[in-house]
Amino acid sequence: MSDLIFPMTEVLGQPAVRVQAPDGAQAIVLLHGGHVVSWIPAGGREQLYLSPQAVAGPGQAVRGGVPVIFPQFEQRGPDTSLPRHGLARTRTWAVESSSRAKDHAQLTLALDDNAETRALWPHSFTLELTVSISGQRLDLELYAHNPGETSWPFAAALHTYLAVPDLSQARLQGLEGCHYVDSLTGGETVEDHPEKRFSGEVDRIYAKARNLLLRDGPRRLAIEADQLPDVVLWNPGPDKCAALKDMPPDGWQHMLCVEGGNILEPITLGPDESWSGRQSFTLLAS
Template identity: 70%
Template sequence: MNVSTLNQTEVLGQPAVHIVAPDGAQATVLLHGAHVVSWVPAGAHEQLYLSPTAVAGPGRAVRGGVPVIFPQFEQMGPDTSLPRHGFARTRAWEIDSHHRGREHSQVTLALHDDADTRALWPHGFRLELTVSVGARRLDLELFAENTGQTPWPFAAALHTYLAVSNLANVRLQGLEGCRYRDRLLGGSAVEDHPEKRFHGEMDRIYSQVPDLLLRDGPRRLSLRSDNLPDAVVWNPGPQKCAAMNDMPAGDWEHMLCVEAARIESPLTLQPGETWAGLHTLVLAED
């Protein structure tokens, strides 16, 4: 691939790539963590939240955008010896390929094991994140391959921070009937609200989630996933947000994480096996 055809730039002091579809849809991806930090659909505004005080660098996670979580979520395993949310989001990825078609533009970034990752997690692997934009659609495909000699279990998530006008305006549809684990209050239950509303801190892992619809005033954003059966719904609320050094105190009102994930049922890849999970966001026409 001739990377000179890519628009290479810098965001948060880190190298990044900026892809633009023929219709004007665009996305920006850091090589640090393969972290999507911007998605602007054709004829629309920014859809992702990126903290204005976010930082990036070796070993540091970016507050906002779409962090790649692998091979564990939070410190829930399957390997609790690893750093929180694993290591993929804080590593330098490489540009693998780029394609600009008649209706979309896409870039694939790759990460593979090296001496540093094997010191944390003694396994051979290859990860790819493919980011594709066109019209009012963003596709994120996470691919994993076991390139080593031993099997390994993993969890994964695409930790999507959505920008919202104000949290009080947001309605999330599609969770009714899904069982969830409440990480604030403990225990589990089944969601009984056809339209979820938000008033502050929330941290839930929903299982076997269908397509979702986020409503924010006139805005309609559909969220669909394949092979990522769980959804994490998270907001830090005012107290935790005020304690963060990489997020303004009032910005909890302007973001909501709705993350496509595989957490509750980790998979094990045998040597040579592969897995892929897809997360698709579509902004409805005005």
């Protein structure tokens, strides 16, 4: 582990880093999965949903926070022989660097291929997740590098579970006019609502979505992405939520996944090529 200026803690029985900015903003990141499990803006409240029944351990993905999805999304590919959502979210990451300035704090974790990952996916890779906090803003940047001699395609996503007090009161703006794939029906169409409302299960991938705004009571949360052109909206709804062992039956009413991704058109990295994508969240004044 490189020099770490932030305190270590433990969440779900796993070592974690508490990233703290001088202005009071903080985030907690598990080494397991490179998984952000908490983000509290300066003077604010928790913005991420972490299931009270979440578990973490070898081979287990954490329910909530921000799972890192790589090199495939769900079972869409590009390599459907891999576990669902790939292999990054259940591996142990290492601290690469940490820094703090007057109004900013940053942590970078890294994951490299090893014999275990190559048995599942026979490629050399390096992933880095950089978590930056400042005031009312959270930036998550995922970087992928191909240090090997053969090309490989990949999909990626930052599977962000946002906390909402009441899903039925949440409103999401910015998707009107975007083409989307509905994973529940298998259909495809164009979003014609200027403001999305939610009453239960939703599972959609929107293409070429840009700036979004989540309205949730007095909260206004701006969501931006760079090089992550797709947006996944997901909520299990009451029936599927009740079947999830790591989520309470009413958990679906208190979360909404709004995740930036590169899913519908996977990227191919040649030898020594790299890619990065970023998703940012800014809590706006009410």
